[in-house]
Amino acid sequence: MQPSPRFAHSDVSSGPRLKVAAALAGLAGLGFGIPGAIGMKHLAETGQTWVFMGFPTYGDGPFERIGVRSSVPLLGAVVGVCAAEVAAGYLLLRGSRAGVWLSHGLLPLEAVFWTGFALPFGPPLGIARTLLIISQRRRVDANDT
Numbered sequence: 001m002q003p004s005p006r007f008a009h010s011d012v013s014s015g016p017r018l019k020v021a022a023a024l025a026g027l028a029g030l031g032f033g034i035p036g037a038i039g040m041k042h043l044a045e046t047g048q049t050w051v052f053m054g055f056p057t058y059g060d061g062p063f064e065r066i067g068v069r070s071s072v073p074l075l076g077a078v079v080g081v082c083a084a085e086v087a088a089g090y091l092l093l094r095g096s097r098a099g100v101w102l103s104h105g106l107l108p109l110e111a112v113f114w115t116g117f118a119l120p121f122g123p124p125l126g127i128a129r130t131l132l133i134i135s136q137r138r139r140v141d142a143n144d145t
Helices: 016-046 072-093 097-116 122-144
Strands: none
Touching: 016 072, 016 097, 016 122, 072 097, 097 122
16 A cells, blocks of 8 residues: 555644644643743752742652752753654644654653653643544544545
């Protein structure tokens, strides 16, 4: 069987599921990245974890319990992953196959940070995004047969 013309180049079908997945990527990337950037600046200036609405941002979690203290480079990595997630969301919105690959490739890195900083909203957003991408792809593949 020949590959579908929609998948022959770099584009994938940009259906409603992919658009929701793109929105979830943007929401998670900005929702974790903005506090990460503010927290990184605060940590660099004061040496303390930034506290937002009574909760420490990117500190006092499982990472610290195993001896990995919050640092500017660690928070920089979080912000970098979040920026890449926003980029993945943009690419998904455009129906780009690169967005699919970037989204899937970021998932293990995100999972490390979600776990290490005890971020409860990360896993549901990441799992939902991934399932939507997979279901959109299967739906397109099923329509091509």
